[in-house]
Every structure is written in structure tokens, then in C-alpha cells.
Amino acid sequence: MDYGIEVSGLTKRYDSLVAVKDLSFAVKRGEVLGLVGPNGAGKTTTLRALAGIHPPTDGIIRICGFDLRNDAVDAKRHLAFMPDEPRLFDYLTVEEHLQFVGRLYQVTGVKEKMDPLLHEFELTDKRKSLPSELSRGMKQKLMIACGFIHDPDVLIFDEPLTGLDPLGIRRMKESIVRRSQAGASVILSSHLLHLVEELCDTVAVIQHGTRIAYDTIDNLKFALAKGRSDLSLEEAFLRITAEETAGA
Amino acid sequence: MIGTFLTVALLTFKNRILQRLRRLREPRYLIGAIAGAAYFWFFVFRRNPKSAVALARMRDLSFNSVIVDFGSVIVLMMMITAWALPADSGGLDFSEAEIAFLFPAPLRRRDLLLYKILRAQPQALFSAAILTIIGTRQGYFIGTWIAFSVMAVYFTMVSLGRARLRLFHIGFLPRLGIVALIIGGLYGLVMSQIRTLGTLTMPADFQQTVKTGGYARLAIEAFFHKPVIAAILFVPRFFAAAALPANLATLAISLLVVAALGVAFFFIAAALNVSFEEASIGASQKRAARLDRRNSQRIGSFVMFKRAPALFRLAETGPVEVAIIWKNLIALMRNSIAWVVIFTLMVAGMVGMALWTRDPVSYFTIGSLLLFMAAFFPLFGPNVFANDLRLDLPRLEVLKSYPISGERLVAAEIAASLVVISFLELIFATSASALIAMSGHSTGYVRFAGTPQFVVAILLLTIPVCAIQLLIRNAIPVLFPAWAVRSKDEPRGFVAMGQRLVTMAGNLLVLVIALIPAAIVFAPSVWIAYKFFSGNAAFVAVAAMPAVGVLAAEAWYGVKALGAQFEELDVSNEMDVI
Numbered sequence: 102m103d104y105g106i107e108v109s110g111l112t113k114r115y116d117s118l119v120a121v122k123d124l125s126f127a128v129k130r131g132e133v134l135g136l137v138g139p140n141g142a143g144k145t146t147t148l149r150a151l152a153g154i155h156p157p158t159d160g161i162i163r164i165c166g167f168d169l170r171n172d173a174v175d176a177k178r179h180l181a182f183m184p185d186e187p188r189l190f191d192y193l194t195v196e197e198h199l200q201f202v203g204r205l206y207q208v209t210g211v212k213e214k215m216d217p218l219l220h221e222f223e224l225t226d227k228r229k230s231l232p233s234e235l236s237r238g239m240k241q242k243l244m245i246a247c248g249f250i251h252d253p254d255v256l257i258f259d260e261p262l263t264g265l266d267p268l269g270i271r272r273m274k275e276s277i278v279r280r281s282q283a284g285a286s287v288i289l290s291s292h293l294l295h296l297v298e299e300l301c302d303t304v305a306v307i308q309h310g311t312r313i314a315y316d317t318i319d320n321l322k323f324a325l326a327k328g329r330s331d332l333s334l335e336e337a338f339l340r341i342t343a344e345e346t347a348g349a
Numbered sequence: 350m351i352g353t354f355l356t357v358a359l360l361t362f363k364n365r366i367l368q369r370l371r372r373l374r375e376p377r378y379l380i381g382a383i384a385g386a387a388y389f390w391f392f393v394f395r396r397n398p399k400s401a402v403a404l405a406r407m408r409d410l411s412f413n414s415v416i417v418d419f420g421s422v423i424v425l426m427m428m429i430t431a432w433a434l435p436a437d438s439g440g441l442d443f444s445e446a447e448i449a450f451l452f453p454a455p456l457r458r459r460d461l462l463l464y465k466i467l468r469a470q471p472q473a474l475f476s477a478a479i480l481t482i483i484g485t486r487q488g489y490f491i492g493t494w495i496a497f498s499v500m501a502v503y504f505t506m507v508s509l510g511r512a513r514l515r516l517f518h519i520g521f522l523p524r525l526g527i528v529a530l531i532i533g534g535l536y537g538l539v540m541s542q543i544r545t546l547g548t549l550t551m552p553a554d555f556q557q558t559v560k561t562g563g564y565a566r567l568a569i570e571a572f573f574h575k576p577v578i579a580a581i582l583f584v585p586r587f588f589a590a591a592a593l594p595a596n597l598a599t600l601a602i603s604l605l606v607v608a609a610l611g612v613a614f615f616f617i618a619a620a621l622n623v624s625f626e627e628a629s630i631g632a633s634q635k636r637a638a639r640l641d642r643r644n645s646q647r648i649g650s651f652v653m654f655k656r657a658p659a660l661f662r663l664a665e666t667g668p669v670e671v672a673i674i675w676k677n678l679i680a681l682m683r684n685s686i687a688w689v690v691i692f693t694l695m696v697a698g699m700v701g702m703a704l705w706t707r708d709p710v711s712y713f714t715i716g717s718l719l720l721f722m723a724a725f726f727p728l729f730g731p732n733v734f735a736n737d738l739r740l741d742l743p744r745l746e747v748l749k750s751y752p753i754s755g756e757r758l759v760a761a762e763i764a765a766s767l768v769v770i771s772f773l774e775l776i777f778a779t780s781a782s783a784l785i786a787m788s789g790h791s792t793g794y795v796r797f798a799g800t801p802q803f804v805v806a807i808l809l810l811t812i813p814v815c816a817i818q819l820l821i822r823n824a825i826p827v828l829f830p831a832w833a834v835r836s837k838d839e840p841r842g843f844v845a846m847g848q849r850l851v852t853m854a855g856n857l858l859v860l861v862i863a864l865i866p867a868a869i870v871f872a873p874s875v876w877i878a879y880k881f882f883s884g885n886a887a888f889v890a891v892a893a894m895p896a897v898g899v900l901a902a903e904a905w906y907g908v909k910a911l912g913a914q915f916e917e918l919d920v921s922n923e924m925d926v927i
Contacts, residue, residue, distance in 0.1 A: 152750040155919040173916070177752035188744045192652050192680045200663050204672035205751050211665050231655055 104163070105130050105179075105255040105286025106151065111160035113146050113310075120146040121310045124160070128286040128303075130254070133277065135301035135318075136290040137338060143310040144290040145185070148259050151288065152182035165254050178206060181248030185260035187240035189232040195219070195243055196228040199250050206251035218246045221272060237264040245273070249280070256280060258289035262296060274300060298334040306341050314341045350460055354467045362471035369844070377829075378844055385847025413595055418573040420589030421582040426532075427500070428585065431507040433528035435521050442636055459619040466502055466615065473497045492591035492600055499611035500588065506618035513621050535581065542575045584610070657682035669753050670761035677765030680736040688733050692773050696722075700780050709788045716784030720798065723777035727811045730770040731818040738762040738823040745826075745920045756912025759827075763819040763908075770815045771808065778807040797889050806890040813900030814864070820907040821859050825852065827914050863903055871896035 106128040113121040121143040128134045136144050150157045153169050153176065162169040167176035193201060196215065203211035219225045222242035232240055241264045248256065256277070262270050277300055281287045291297055297304060297318075304321060306314040314321060318334060325337045372378045443451070443465070451461060477494035514524065572578060587606040594600035660678045663671070681689075696719065703715040738759065741748055748758065786799030797803050871892070878892035 149746070154746050154749045156917060174752045174754055177750060180750070182747075182750040184746060188747045190676065190680075190741070190744065192683045193676060197659070197676075197679065201672050201676050203665060204663050204667070204675075205669050205753065207666045207669070209665050231652060233652065 103129055105132075105165055106134075106288060107161075107163040108147075108151070109161045111147065111150060111162065112158050113143070113150055113155070114158045119310050121150070121157075121307075124307065124310070124312050126305050126312070126315055128255075128288055130284045130286055131281055132303065133281045133287040133289070133301045135297035135304045136288060136307065137292075137294065137297055137304060138307040139342060142307045144307060145259055146310075147307070148182070148257050148288065148290055152180065152257050153177050154182070179253060180255040180257060181251070181253040182257045183245050183248045183259065183261060185263055187232075187237075187244040187264075189240055189243060191232055194229050194231055195224055195235075198243060198247055202247045203250050208251045211250065214250055218249060221276065222246045223269070223272075238266055238269055241265060242269060245276075249276070254285055256285050256287045256289075258287070258291075260291055261289055262291065262293060294333075294335040294338055304334070306338060308342055350456075351463065351467070354460075354464045357464075358468045358471055361468070377848065380851055381844045381846075381848035383847065384850045385844050388846060388850060413593055415569050417586065417589045417593050417595075418569060418582075420593060421585040424500070424585035424588045425582060428503065428507075429528055429531055431504055432511065433521075433525045434511065445637070458622060462505060462615065462618055465505060466498070469501050470498060473501065489592065489594055489600060492594055492604060495604055495607050495611075496588045496591045499607050499614065502611050502614045502618070506614045506621070509618050509621040509623045512623040516623070538577060538581070542578055543572065545575070652683050654683050654686060657686060669751075670757055670764070673753075673758065673761035674764045674768075677736045677740070677762065678768070680740055681734065681765060681769055684740075685734060685736060689769060689773065693776060696776050696780050700784065703784055712784045713788035713790060716781050716788060716798075719777055719781035719784065723774060723781055723807060723811070726774055726777055727770070727815045727818060730773065731766065731815060731822055734766045734769050735822070736769075737766045737819060738826060742826050745918070749915075749918070749920060754912060755915035756909050759820075759823065759912045759915055760908045763816065763823055766819050767812065767816055770819075771812050774811050774815070775804075775808060778804045778811075782807075802887045802890045806893045809890065809893050809897045810900070813897060813904050816904040817863050817900065817907065818856075818860060820904060820911060821856050821863075824907075824911055824914075827911055827918055863900075866903070867896040867899040870899050 104127045106126075108127065109125045111121055111124040112119070124143075124147060126134065136147060138144050146155075149155050151162055151164075151169075153173055156170065162176075164176035165179040167179070169176045189198065190201075199215050199218070200211060202208075203214075208214065215228075216225070219228055222245065224239065224242060224246065227235060227239060232243070235243065245261070258277070261273055261277070265273055274296070277287055277289070289297075289300070301318060303317050304314070305312055316324070321341075322332050322334065322337050325332060325340050373382055443461075447464075447468075451464065456464075474494055477490050477497055480493055481490040511524065514520075573582070587603045587610070590599050591603035591607050594603060657679075659675065660682065661675065663675045699715050699719060703711045741762070751758070753761075782799055782801070782804045785795065788799070790796060790799065874895040875892040878888045882888035882891055
């Protein structure tokens with residue numbers, strides 16, 4: 102089982118609107134895939150389908166070998182989804198959030214895992230606080246800590262750095278790298294292309310719900326560089342999407 | 350500048366109306382609008398004949414002058430008490446968009462005040478039109494509108510006046526004291542005038558006057574025409590007379606005076622030249638927080654007791670459903686425990702009162718009352734305790750990513766609400782049964798109500814009914830997410846009222862349909878149980894068993910069906926706006 106995430110022919114329709122069309126990719130264990138694209142390209146729809154939040158209209162999604170449609174509970178046990186907007190329970194404290202999620206994923210030794218996580222995300226002093234007493238960045242950190250408590254094999258991040266302070270961003274990047282090195286398959290969407298360039302091994306560019314490029318960052322840049330050696334991912338992205346727009 | 354402001358105000362109003370009309374293309378708004386309009390029509394326009402007769406009599410009696418008199422008193426009180434409000438309350442509030450666009454714009458404070466007054470006009474026009482239509486008098490819309498608008502200008506002036514007084518270190522308490530003194534003085538003056546009224550000269554047709562209520566009118570008019578009272582109410586009377594003029598001449602005079610007062614208030618407000626921008630931003634933030642809090646309270650997500658503890662310790666492993674129940678019981682403790690306390694204290698008070706009297710009649714009366722509450726609690730309990738899927742609507746996205754099947758999630762979600770409702774039902778039923786037993790009634794079926802078997806039967810029947818009720822209510826966000834969504838721009842007025850009516854009617858209809866099979870089974874089972882166990886108190890519980898079985902089966906299949914639907918639920922569309 103080399104792949105944490107396998108997506109084949111993913112299609113998501115809303116009435117007449119096709120949000121994602123015949124999308125396929127795979128993320129190996131220990132690999133970080135960046136999902137990039139303009140606003141409304143279908144990134145969040147794709148990530149939500151991967152997390153089992155909405156059923157795809159067509160296609161197959163496998164998480165650690167489990168079909169997300171037929172073995173949803175087993176598949177979800179292996180993944181953690183971190184949405185761009187922290188959706189926390191207003192009435193649970195920081196500590197209770199972690200206890201709750203720990204029980205859902207049957208985590209043993211939650212107390213022992215909780216302290217390092219709270220320390221990692223600078224929430225130790227806030228363990229008894231409710232979400233209303235946390236800043237936007239702290240809520241985001243708590244959401245991520247909840248995702249990490251069960252050591253998932255698959256991590257799905259939608260704009261993971263939104264609302265984080267510089268130290269939080271650095272720690273977040275370190276966390277992602279550490280977890281991917283430990284064998285987790287990571288997929289993240291972001292408009293911060295320097296982050297994608299720094300963290301990701303491969304990139305999938307989608308536009309209008311269709312995959313228009315999918316390769317390692319180096320290969321993508323090499324293909325577009327045409328002799329230049331200093332091409333950034335940002336320039337590569339702009340060229341790819343511009344070509345696609347012109348072609349359409 | 351006036352033209353620009355008027356254009357913005359009118360365009361805002363027009364766009365708001367157009368947006369609401371366009372929204373009617375969606376069935377939930379259209380159905381809500383039709384139901385709301387029907388309700389409005391039947392209860393406002395098609396008044397029952399008795400009300401219509403009473404209104405007609407009021408008109409015949411020429412009560413207009415009396416209404417104007419009392420209206421003047423209300424206007425006077427509003428004008429005086431406005432000075433007693435805290436410095437930062439009302440009068441200066443601008444929306445967040447207005448703050449962002451107008452405050453940095455090259456506008457004078459006077460322009461901002463003018464904008465505020467013009468902005469309020471479409472709403473004032475609308476309110477005046479509604480009042481004119483549903484009020485006791487037809488017509489004189491223009492008078493009501495002008496009176497409303499000038500009062501709004503007055504309140505703005507007072508707000509700035511309060512802020513100005515604060516610069517002179519005259520804060521809330523001194524103002525409150527001065528206002529209290531003025532009101533106290535007015536009260537003394539009124540009492541002294543009432544004492545000087547003496548005996549009224551009776552009209553020739555005294556009998557007829559008394560019969561038609563004219564005597565009261567004469568007494569009131571005599572009081573209000575006293576020179577001192579007339580002088581005090583001289584200015585406020587123009588406002589009341591503008592809205593309810595006796596004739597066109599009064600209307601014209603009142604309008605002229607009120608409009609002149611409006612201009613004067615505006616220039617005084619502008620001359621006060623108080624820096625209100627900061628206060629406006631503060632007021633805007635407070636209003637947003639207030640609205641958030643009100644919305645949270647309405648949907649039951651407002652955390653009232655932040656430090657209330659969890660009811661039990663959550664073990665690290667075991668059935669995942671327990672985690673959901675644990676979470677929802679914490680929600681109960683922190684959001685709605687006040688209701689549990691209120692209901693428990695109410696029952697304790699009633700039982701205590703009965704015990705204090707030591708009277709069998711009191712025992713029976715209060716016991717019956719509690720029995721009545723036990724019978725009706727399953728109907729409204731599920732509405733009061735919403736610590737289930739309804740509370741988690743904004744987090745459905747996260748819930749759907751958890752490793753738990755839809756069926757188990759739905760069952761666990763409604764379990765916490767069911768636990769608390771059953772607990773209260775147990776208190777109602779046990780207290781009722783104990784008091785009835787203590788009353789010593791031994792006749793007919795009443796004696797069964799005083800037995801433990803009866804309490805068991807009540808719980809057996811009501812718990813599945815409550816479970817079905819909770820399922821119906823939790824089904825709304827899953828089956829019709831659009832009807833459960835609470836966005837910032839949710840409809841108000843009769844569309845919202847209509848939506849609530851439709852939801853309520855739908856709930857009742859589904860409940861009735863769900864109860865029909867149980868009722869069909871219950872009738873013969875009662876007959877059979879009565880035939881074989883009539884001498885035993887257990888007969889009620891035995892008779893209830895088949896119906897309980899039917900209800901439990903319905904609840905079970907309901908959970909399965911709703912769970913399957915939950916798994917197919919697409920939260921990406923509607924829930925984004927929560």
C-alpha cells in the first residue's frame with residue numbers, strides 16, 4: 102500500500118455547474134502534494150470530497166486503500182481534514198476538543214499526546230478556554246491540533262496558514278514536513294505559491310475544475326523554463342493558467 | 350449632496366426590496382411568504398366581527414381627541430427619557446459599510462447627520478404606511494411619516510447632546526437624576542391638577558353619555574384642557590396631532606410646526622459639533638455583538654455557563670457514540686441548563702405548595718396539573734432542548750469528516766436531548782403520580798394514575814414519542830438544509846413568520862402521521878389488557894406495550910433513514926452561509 106490518497110476520475114456537479122471534472126492523482130506515503138489554482142478552480146470541492154464531506158458525483162477516492170464511498174468509516178479513520186475556516190464547537194474548551202476527537206479516533210494516551218501538541222501550537226495556557234476566548238489564529242491552531250491527535254496517515258489542509266502569525270507559520274511548516282517524513286500523505290491547497298514550492302514534492306494545477314498540470318515542482322518548472330534557470334513556481338503557475346485561458 | 354444621499358437611500362431601499370422579491374424564486378422563501386401573507390391577511394385585515402364593531406364604536410365616539418391626548422403624553426415621555434439613556438446608546442449608529450465609506454470621505458459632520466436622517470426615510474415611510482393600514486384610523490399617512498422622521502432627528506440631537514454633556518463631566522447618573530426630578534415634578538403637577546378637577550357638569554343626555562363611554566371622554570378632556578397640562582403638552586401634541594389629526598386644517602398646522610421643529614433640531618444637532626465618529630464605531634460593534642448574541646440565543650448556541658463541568662469523564666476508548674453524547678451533554682450544561690433548573694424548580698415549587706397545604710384536594714389538583722404538564726412536555730420539550738444536530742449545523746462539515754457512520758451519528762446526536770427530556774418527564778410524571786396517590790382518590794381510572802406502573806407507562810409512551818419528535822426536528826437540516834440555515838441575511842417579517850408556521854405545521858403533520866399506527870395498535874391493546882388485567886395496576890403499562898413497540902420501531906427506522914440521508918448530505922452549498 103504505497104499510496105495514502107488515490108483519486109480516479111473525480112467529478113463533482115452542482116446542478117448544471119461542473120465544479121470538478123474527471124480529476125485523477127495519487128499521493129504516496131511521505132509525499133506532499135500542492136493543489137493550486139485560481140479562485141473557484143475547484144480546490145476546496147476536491148479537498149472536501151477527499152475528506153468525505155460531500156459525495157462525489159462520479160469517480161473513486163481511496164484513502165490508505167479504503168474506498169471512501171464503500172468503507173467510509175475505515176477510510177476516515179486514517180485521515181484528518183483541516184478546513185480553511187476553523188469550525189469549532191462553541192461550548193467545548195480546547196482540552197475537551199482534543200479529548201472528544203481522541204475518543205472519536207480511539208486514541209489511547211490522549212493526555213500524554215495532548216501536552217506536546219498544546220505546546221507545539223502554543224495553546225498550553227488556553228487549555229481551559231472556549232473558542233470564543235481564542236483569536237482567529239489560535240482557533241486555526243486548535244483545529245490543526247485536533248487533526249494531529251490521532252497521528253493520521255493522510256493529512257488534508259485547505260489553506261493551512263490562514264490566520265497564523267509568523268511563528269505559527271514556521272511551526273506549521275515544520276509540522277507538515279515532520280509528519281510527511283514520518284510517512285504521512287499530505288495534500289494542501291494554498292494561494293501562497295512560495296509555501297507550496299517550499300513544502301510540496303508535486304503540484305496539481307486545476308482550473309475550471311479540470312487538471313491542467315500535474316508533476317513534480319522541478320519537472321513543471323523545467324518544462325516551462327525554456328532555458329531559464331530562475332523560474333519560480335509563481336511564474337510557472339501564471340504561465341500555465343494563462344496558456345489554458347488562452348487555449349480555452 | 351442631498352441628491353446623492355437621497356439616491357443612496359432610495360437605491361438601498363429599492364435593492365433591498367428587489368433582493369427580497371428575487372429571493373421568492375427559491376421555494377423556501379416563496380412558501381414562507383405565502384404562509385406569512387395568509388396569516389397577515391386573516392389576522393390583521395379580516396379582523397373578527399367583534400373587533401370590527403369595537404373599532405367602529407371607537408370611531409363613532411370620536412375618541413380621536415383622547416388618543417391624541419394620550420399620544421402627546423407618550424411623545425413627551427419619550428422626549429424626556431431620551432436624555433436619561435447612557436451616552437453611547439442609539440441615535441448615532443452607522444452600519445459598518447457606512448463607517449468604511451463615509452467616515453474617511455471629505456464630508457462635514459453636518460453632512461453625515463443629514464445622510465443619517467435621509468437614510469432613515471424609506472424605512473420611516475414604510476413604517477408609517479403599515480401603521481396607517483393596520484391602525485385604527487385610515488389615511489393621514491404623511492402626518493405619521495413626518496412625525497416619525499422628526500422624532501428620529503430629535504433623538505439624534507439628544508444623542509449628541511448627551512455626548513456634549515459628557516464633555517462637561519455631566520455623565521449618565523446626573524442626567525438620570527435630573528430626568529427623574531423632572532418626571533417627579535410633572536407627576537406632582539398632574540396630581541395637583543387632578544385634584545382641582547372637581548365634579549364635572551353632567552350633560553343633558555347623561556344616561557346615554559355614560560352608556561356609550563362618553564363620560565370617561567369628558568373627564569379626560571377636562572383634564573387635558575387644564576391650562577397647565579395643555580401648556581406642558583403643547584409641543585408633543587403637534588406630533589400626536591400630525592399622526593392623528595381631527596381635520597385637514599389641524600393636519601396642515603401640525604405638519605408645519607413639526608417640520609419647523611425638525612429643522613430646528615437638525616441645526617441644533619449640527620451646532621453641537623460633537624465628535625461622534627468613535628462612538629458610532631463603538632455603537633456599530635456593540636450592535637453586531639448584540640445581534641450575534643441574539644442569534645446564538647435563538648438557535649440555542651449561546652454559551653451561558655462557560656465553566657459548567659462535563660457530566661461524566663470521557664474514557665479514551667469505547668463506543669464513539671459516547672463521545673457525541675458527552676459533547677452534547679456539555680452543550681446542555683453550558684447552553685441550556687437554565688431550562689432544566691427552571692422546570693425542576695417549578696415542579697419543586699408546585700409539590701412544595703401542595704405539601705404545605707396538607708389538603709387532599711390540593712394534592713389532587715396540583716397532581717392533575719403536573720400530569721397535564723407531563724402529557725404536553727413531549728410536544729414542546731424537543732423544541733426547548735436542541736443540544737443535538739441542530740446545534741451542530743455550522744459544523745456539519747467537520748462532523749462529516751469523522752469516522753462514524755451517519756446512522757450512529759444521528760442516534761448519538763439525539764440521545765443527549767432525549768436523556769434530558771426523559772429526565773424532566775420522569776420528574777413530572779413521578780411528582781404527578783405521587784401527589785395523586787397521596788390525595789387518596791380510589792375511584793375509577795384515577796387510582797391507576799397514582800401507581801408506579803402508571804409512571805412506567807407514561808415514560809414508555811412518551812420517550813419514543815420524544816425520540817420521534819427529535820428525529821423530525823433533526824431531519825429538517827438534513828432533508829431540507831435550506832430551511833435550517835441561519836445566515837446574516839435571513840428573511841425577516843412575514844416571510845420569516847411564514848417559514849416558522851410552515852415548519853411548525855410540517856412537524857405536527859409528520860408527528861400525527863407517525864402516531865397513527867401506534868394509535869391503531871393502542872386501542873385494541875387497551876381493550877384486551879382491560880379484559881385480562883383490569884384489576885391490576887399494571888394494566889396501563891401492559892396496554893401500552895404494543896404501541897410502544899410500534900413507536901420504537903418507527904424511531905429505529907427513522908434513525909436509519911436519517912443516517913443514510915446524512916451520509917448523502919452535501920454540505921457544500923447551503924451550509925457555507927452559516
